[in-house]
Amino acid sequence: MSDVVFLQPVFQLLVAALVLLLLVVIFQKKKWINGVSLTFILVICCGVAALTLMATGIIADEYNAGGDTQSFFLCIAVGVLSLINFLVYTSKEVKRKEAEENI
Numbered sequence: 001m002s003d004v005v006f007l008q009p010v011f012q013l014l015v016a017a018l019v020l021l022l023l024v025v026i027f028q029k030k031k032w033i034n035g036v037s038l039t040f041i042l043v044i045c046c047g048v049a050a051l052t053l054m055a056t057g058i059i060a061d062e063y064n065a066g067g068d069t070q071s072f073f074l075c076i077a078v079g080v081l082s083l084i085n086f087l088v089y090t091s092k093e094v095k096r097k098e099a100e101e102n103i
Contacts, residue, residue, distance in 0.1 A: 003068045004060040010052050011074035014045050018081035025089050038089050042082040049078040 021041065024032060053075045060067045 003066045004056050004063070005068050005071070007052050007056050007059075008068065008071055008074065011049060011071055011078065014049055014078050015074055015081065018042075018045060018078060018085060022081065022085050022088065025085060025092070033089075035089065035093065038085065042085055045078055046082050049075045 021033075021038075025038070053071060056071055057067060059065075
């Protein structure tokens with residue numbers, strides 16, 4: 001019995017994109033990304049990860065194959081990274097607004 005692993009690159013790409021986005025949010029000097037676009041990107045990434053995980057389960061069921069645990073953990077990682085991205089962005093925005101008020 002084999003595992004369905006051919007959708008793992010989608011999860012790996014989403015994790016890499018979210019890590020890159022986190023680095024941009026942390027180290028940006030100019031404001032390249034705003035809250036609306038960040039939220040849109042995070043929702044799209046979570047949606048694609050959820051649909052891909054569901055498709056992996058359906059394909060594994062149809063071919064009587066086993067599911068892939070690494071894909072599940074990568075899907076969880078997408079959700080956690082999305083939450084971290086959102087929290088880092090909001091904390092930086094609060095600090096930026098406090099700094100503007102003190103000027």
